[in-house]
Amino acid sequence: MPAKEISRPCMDCKDAEIVFTVRKRQLCSDCYKRFISYKVHRRLEPYRPTKQQETRPKILVPLSLGVSSAVLLRIVDDQIQHQLAKVFSKVFFDLHILVINPSSNININSSESFDQHYDALLKEFPRHDHTRLSVHDIFDYIPDMKEIMHEYAGSQFSDDSSLSNEDRLAAFRGSVSTASSKADLDYVLLTRLVAAVAQKNKCQTVFWGDSDSRLAAKALAGVSKGRGASMTWQVSDGMSPWGVRFEFPLRDLYKTELVQYASACPELSDIVIPEPPLSDNVLTKNLSIDELMIRYVQTQGAKYPGIMSNVARTANKLEHPGFDDAAGCALCGGLLGNTKRNTGVTVTSQSADSEGSQFCYGCMRSRPDPMLN
Ligand SMILES: [Zn+2]
Ligand SMILES: [Zn+2]
Incomplete structure (x- = not known):
């Protein structure tokens, strides 16, 4: 030949x-x-696994059906198949796939063909347990959400539990005025839902699909939003306030590298929902801080990838707080801003119906309170 x-x-x-x-x-x-x-x-x-280890840990992998989380699942699933195929190799962990329906999350616009993408995912990864939810299912997973919403939004908002979960969430989001605050709230609710699903399914750890670029954007946005104190579990590997570990296995990879990886896996093309390209004609004032930072990292990261990886790497060195003896924010789980251990920022609420001490500084900033926005 x-x-x-x-x-x-x-x-x-x-x-x-x-x-x-x-x-x-x-x-x-x-x-x-x-x-x-x-x-x-x-x-x-x-x-x-160690020799003494009797049970395999269970890992939750949340997917938005975007490129990054799909690539993470591909790599981890390949690793498990490889371990299963070898006689003397033990499987590291079991996976539970959680798909969050993007139609309920306003950050993602594409919903028409979501079912097809979801079916393609199940066809490609049939071996793992899976759950599909919308963000508004948070009411079923976190029973005290009603009280939290009431305390958070104050008298301007009243929750009507006779409405559908979808309408209840829409009404709550509607009480928050700015794009930044809405995006911030969406992210907090998503994180709470994922942690609650992990707890319910006895998953010890969540593998988030954030790339190095995404972690850098999160770190920069978090600081601007007054959420510096919760950066520890939002960008660094370790325990979250809900007793579930958060890990970011894609932290050494840039978004562009993940996009290239996906292009080399034809089976992912039916699963991944393409992201709309960033438009240059968007008014900056209409963008949330999170969107602004993602844009910044994507444009600057392309020119200076080393700087962006430095941001994410430095954030990963933040020391994790102990959660046992510290009171947590009722909404996001972060340490409270008016305790001594946190950011040094004291939050005092001006409105008569609010309970400032229940919420951290970051959540108070996003709150529908004219004194703080
Ligand atoms: Zn080669
Ligand atoms: Zn908070």
Whole structure:
């Protein structure tokens, strides 16, 4: 058989054409996927089972059906299949897939063909337990949500529990005025829902699909929103206030690298919902802080990737607070702003019907209170 003619051989295997360039390495498709997967496997090493270990930990993987979380699931699922296929290899953990329906989350616009994307996901990853929810299902998972909403929004808002969960959430969101505060609230509710689903399904850990770029944007936005104190579990690996560990196995990878990875996996094309491209014609004042930071990191990160990874890496070094003896914010679980241990910011509420001490500084900032917004 004649030897394969390769005009530009891959730097690793030397046996296939170059398809991708990653961190100055020119690689074929398979070697590129191996390079990216390795960065995730390294993060998962602590899950290697010990001889004494009798049960496997259960991990919750929340998916929005965006590129990053789909790539994370692909890599982790491949690793499990590989471990199952080997005689002497033990499987590190079991997965529980949680899909959050984007039609209920205003950050994502595409909903028409969500069912098709979801069906494609189940077809490709049939071996794991799975749950599909909308953000408004939070009322079923967190029974004291009614009281929390009432305390948070004050007398301007009254919850009508005879409405559907969807309408109750829409009314609550409607009480919050600015785009930034709405986006902030959406993220807090999403995090609470994911943690509650993990608890209910006895998952010890959540694997979030945030890339290095996303973590940098979260760290920068969190500080601007007065949420510096909760950065520990929103961008660094460790325990969350709800007794579930939060881990970010994609933290060593840029978003562009994940997009490239997905392009090398044809089976993901039916699963991933394409993101609308960032438009240049959007008025900055209409964007939330989170959207602004994502834009900033995407444009600047393309020019200076090292700076963005530094932001995420530095944030990952933040020391985790102990949650046992500290009172947590009723809404986001963060340490309270008017206790000594936190950011040094004291929050005193001006309105007569509010209970300022129940909520942290970040949540007070997003609250429908004219004195604070
Ligand atoms: Zn190669
Ligand atoms: Zn809070």
